[in-house]
Amino acid sequence: MNxxxxxxxxxxxxxxxxxxGDHTLERAGKLILDDSDAYGVEMALQLAEAAGGGEVVxxxxxxxxxxxxxxxxxxxxxxxxxxxxxDALAGSDSLGTAKVLAKAIERAxxxxxxxxxxxxxxxxxxxxxxxxxxxxxxxxxxxxxxxELGGGKVTIQRQTENGYDTVEAALPAVVSVxxxxxxxxxxxxxxxxxxxxxxxxxxxxxxLGLSADQVGWAGARQKIVNVGAxxxxxxxxxxxxxxxxxxxxxxxxxxxxxx
Amino acid sequence: xAVSKIWVFAEADGDKPxxxxxxxxxxxxxxxxxxxxxxxxxxxxxxxxxxxxxxASKVYAIDPGDGLPGVVGAATLAALVGEHSPxxxxxxQSYDGRDAVARLSAKLDRPVLTNGTALSVDGxxxxxxxAIFGGNTLVDTAFDGEGPFLxxxxxxxxxxxxxxxxxxxxxxxxxADAGRAGEAKVLERHVEERExxxxxxxxxxxxxxxxxxxxxxxxxxxDELASLLGGASGASRAIVxxxxxxxxxxxxxxxxVVKPKLYIAxxxxxxxxxxxxxxxxxxxxxxxxxxxxPIFGIAxxxxxxxxxxxVPKLIEAIKAKK
Numbered sequence: 276m277n278x279x280x281x282x283x284x285x286x287x288x289x290x291x292x293x294x295x296g297d298h299t300l301e302r303a304g305k306l307i308l309d310d311s312d313a314y315g316v317e318m319a320l321q322l323a324e325a326a327g328g329g330e331v332v333x334x335x336x337x338x339x340x341x342x343x344x345x346x347x348x349x350x351x352x353x354x355x356x357x358x359x360x361x362d363a364l365a366g367s368d369s370l371g372t373a374k375v376l377a378k379a380i381e382r383a384x385x386x387x388x389x390x391x392x393x394x395x396x397x398x399x400x401x402x403x404x405x406x407x408x409x410x411x412x413x414x415x416x417x418x419x420x421x422x423e424l425g426g427g428k429v430t431i432q433r434q435t436e437n438g439y440d441t442v443e444a445a446l447p448a449v450v451s452v453x454x455x456x457x458x459x460x461x462x463x464x465x466x467x468x469x470x471x472x473x474x475x476x477x478x479x480x481x482x483l484g485l486s487a488d489q490v491g492w493a494g495a496r497q498k499i500v501n502v503g504a505x506x507x508x509x510x511x512x513x514x515x516x517x518x519x520x521x522x523x524x525x526x527x528x529x530x531x532x533x534x
Numbered sequence: 535x536a537v538s539k540i541w542v543f544a545e546a547d548g549d550k551p552x553x554x555x556x557x558x559x560x561x562x563x564x565x566x567x568x569x570x571x572x573x574x575x576x577x578x579x580x581x582x583x584x585x586x587x588x589x590a591s592k593v594y595a596i597d598p599g600d601g602l603p604g605v606v607g608a609a610t611l612a613a614l615v616g617e618h619s620p621x622x623x624x625x626x627q628s629y630d631g632r633d634a635v636a637r638l639s640a641k642l643d644r645p646v647l648t649n650g651t652a653l654s655v656d657g658x659x660x661x662x663x664x665a666i667f668g669g670n671t672l673v674d675t676a677f678d679g680e681g682p683f684l685x686x687x688x689x690x691x692x693x694x695x696x697x698x699x700x701x702x703x704x705x706x707x708x709x710a711d712a713g714r715a716g717e718a719k720v721l722e723r724h725v726e727e728r729e730x731x732x733x734x735x736x737x738x739x740x741x742x743x744x745x746x747x748x749x750x751x752x753x754x755x756x757d758e759l760a761s762l763l764g765g766a767s768g769a770s771r772a773i774v775x776x777x778x779x780x781x782x783x784x785x786x787x788x789x790x791v792v793k794p795k796l797y798i799a800x801x802x803x804x805x806x807x808x809x810x811x812x813x814x815x816x817x818x819x820x821x822x823x824x825x826x827x828p829i830f831g832i833a834x835x836x837x838x839x840x841x842x843x844x845v846p847k848l849i850e851a852i853k854a855k856k
Binding site: 288291292294298310311368369370373393394396399400401402403404405406408409410412413414415416417418420430432433434435436437438439440441442443444445448453454455456458495496497498499500501502503504505508509510511512513514515516518520521522523524525527528531533534 | 673676716806847
């Protein structure tokens with residue numbers, strides 16, 4: 276059971292974001308494993324173990340050959356990675372990114388299941404899992420809060436507005452997992468040391484059979500026409516609780532005619 | 535080539551159109567002369583009246599069988615665009631809307647702009663506005679290529695207003711073959727009893743964050759208060775990540791964006807990604823032990839205190855008034 280996990284390496288969400296002059300997100304500083312992807316990596320490791328073996332392969336598109344986020348996921352137990360890095364990728368939109376990831380998954384070879392997050396923490400466009408599935412020609416089972424494998428099929432509980440649906444498809448398939456679906460393991464010291472030597476297949480778009488006009492700004496077929504500050508919202512009243520602050524809330528609610 | 539025909543991927547909430555569908559239809563009819571709905575489901579007849587009243591002259595109705603609506607929708611839309619040439623196709627940023635627009639984008643090889651909160655036509659292109667960096671920065675992006683232009687719109691970005699139009703004409707369309715994607719089958723639907731309104735549509739939202747202390751505290755503090763006020767309960771990403779509540783309750787840039795009349799944040803510090811999900815609320819009340827937490831910067835009424843002390847007394851006082 277070979278499972279590919281798409282992982283994104285992003286600027287630390289705790290640090291305020293910045294745009295470059297060309298309106299791309301600044302990615303020059305340290306890039307870390309997106310928390311959203313830690314769930315996919317953990318789920319893949321658990322599913323591979325339960326299936327009696329197989330590899331977890333990381334698939335990542337990142338600028339400047341960045342590997343630090345990959346090493347974190349390799350330290351958790353993933354076996355190897357395919358990393359796509361190329362100047363032509365700057366300004367890629369969701370579809371361009373999905374084209375790259377789909378080709379990288381094909382390059383990884385022998386994949387039975389692809390796990391992804393439902394959206395990344397920094398871009399959160401939210402469409403890449405299903406775009407990748409369409410490009411691979413595979414079923415997409417999205418918003419999974421529970422995943423099981425068996426008999427060549429994957430079965431999930433798919434989050435809905437009113438509860439969940441049980442959805443099933445034959446492998447190979449793409450599954451996106453929701454936040455909090457499993458508790459990601461902390462890499463052990465042994466895992467961290469082993470990660471340093473695990474193979475990272477570092478490629479450019481040419482190696483994937485893609486051309487510059489399919490990706491990056493050229494392929495995005497969109498342009499940013501305005502960037503501006505949002506109107507500020509101001510703070511109102513601030514009080515310390517001396518045991519009676521609840522009364523002020525009650526008064527506020529009455530004023531709003533909520534109670 | 536101006537924008538003259540807009541399609542809206544309609545969704546249902548039982549036998550009524552989803553709130554987001556009506557909001558998007560209202561916006562669409564401001565922008566184009568012809569607005570039509572595309573619906574995957576079996577009860578299009580029940581929806582036709584309200585869809586029409588909000589601007590849809592037709593609703594193409596597709597029966598998904600036991601397939602996933604987003605998958606069947608994308609395959610069928612791809613089959614229909616050649617014949618009908620819509621200039622723009624709009625989706626809600628919902629679970630099925632995202633599936634549909636994503637697969638369609640890859641099928642047609644067209645980009646998609648998501649998380650839209652503003653929409654306009656500029657000559658023969660469409661401009662989608664969205665907020666980034668915790669809602670501090672607004673970015674407008676225009677499509678630069680051939681249509682159809684695909685966009686996903688956040689709920690509550692526009693107001694739904696009826697136009698007084700008559701019922702939409704229901705046109706049944708056969709579901710297109712979705713290839714291997716069509717192999718995904720819904721085996722069972724589990725509907726959880728939801729008391730009270732849906733999170734994105736609630737007039738009042740009470741949300742909990744790490745400051746509530748434990749998963750067990752969510753019921754008595756957050757759900758209880760929400761229920762008393764006739765509202766919905768929500769959560770910060772931190773407690774969803776911790777597994778205390780499901781992803782469906784998450785408010786924030788990677789969760790739901792809400793714009794209720796009143797938002798009460800309990801034990802939430804106000805990470806920028808959370809605030810983008812709720813700073814459009816009319817009124818914001820927060821309770822947090824840390825007076826320097828960023829949430830106080832946007833609250834109309836901020837209480838610096840322990841939620842375990844303030845909220846039970848608040849609940850008692852509200853009950854006493856009933």
